[in-house]
Amino acid sequence: MSIFFVTAAGTEVGKTVVASVLCHQVRALGKRVRAVKPLITDFDKDCPEGTDTALLLEAQGLEVTPETIADISPWRFRAPLSPDMAARRENRTVDFEALIDYCAGQQRGDADVLLIEGIGGVMVPLTENLTVTDWIAVLDVPAILVTGSYLGSLSHGLTAAEAIRTKGVSVAAVVVSESPENPVPLEETVDTLRRFLRPIPVLALPRLDAGADAWRDAPDLTKALMPVF
Numbered sequence: 613m614s615i616f617f618v619t620a621a622g623t624e625v626g627k628t629v630v631a632s633v634l635c636h637q638v639r640a641l642g643k644r645v646r647a648v649k650p651l652i653t654d655f656d657k658d659c660p661e662g663t664d665t666a667l668l669l670e671a672q673g674l675e676v677t678p679e680t681i682a683d684i685s686p687w688r689f690r691a692p693l694s695p696d697m698a699a700r701r702e703n704r705t706v707d708f709e710a711l712i713d714y715c716a717g718q719q720r721g722d723a724d725v726l727l728i729e730g731i732g733g734v735m736v737p738l739t740e741n742l743t744v745t746d747w748i749a750v751l752d753v754p755a756i757l758v759t760g761s762y763l764g765s766l767s768h769g770l771t772a773a774e775a776i777r778t779k780g781v782s783v784a785a786v787v788v789s790e791s792p793e794n795p796v797p798l799e800e801t802v803d804t805l806r807r808f809l810r811p812i813p814v815l816a817l818p819r820l821d822a823g824a825d826a827w828r829d830a831p832d833l834t835k836a837l838m839p840v841f
Contacts, residue, residue: 615726617748621759621772622733626789628664631729635671636827637834638725646723648684651731654692696737734772754784761801762791785813785836
């Protein structure tokens with residue numbers, strides 16, 4: 613099984629888009645994929661459609677039901693905040709050991725590829741003293757780092773890469789998911805990041821139209837990861 617942790621330089625930069633595209637592309641290769649998002653905030657149980665969890669289920673060809681939602685996102689919180697803050701508002705906490713155990717259990721599955729999508733950026737707090745970076749480091753799996761192409765994304769992307777590498781996390785690839793507003797052409801941002809991050813592959817993902825088949829217009833993100841697949 614090939615395992616990747618999909619993380620990001622910040623929130624709302626395209627982690628779920630990248631994970632969903634990878635799900636579709638891995639399935640198109642005839643391989644089995646499993647994608648989970650163990651932690652999700654801003655989740656309304658009465659309206660799960662369109663959430664990151666629902667998008668991941670749909671990308672795997674799975675129906676969105678209370679059972680499938682609980683299966684891939686066992687920790688769900690209502691407030692649109694970091695997990696520690698959102699949990700506190702519900703008089704709950706994130707059990708870090710249980711989170712690690714859940715991810716370890718996913719690694720014992722029969723999929724060819726396992727994608728574990730994080731939450732927010734690499735330094736988002738999960739508990740009083742642990743962040744997403746600590747989560748990735750304990751799992752000891754390579755990360756796919758997603759960043760945007762907005763003004764400031766170069767610093768954010770390089771800082772995020774440095775933060776996780778400082779913890780000993782291997783970066784399998786960086787994906788620049790095109791932002792709604794770009795100060796320069798997407799490829800210029802990609803080229804700059806390549807200069808600073810080589811030999812890590814830096815891939816461009818142009819903005820995709822809405823719709824279930826939009827992934828077909830995406831460049832093949834699996835190529836950079838094929839040696840692992």
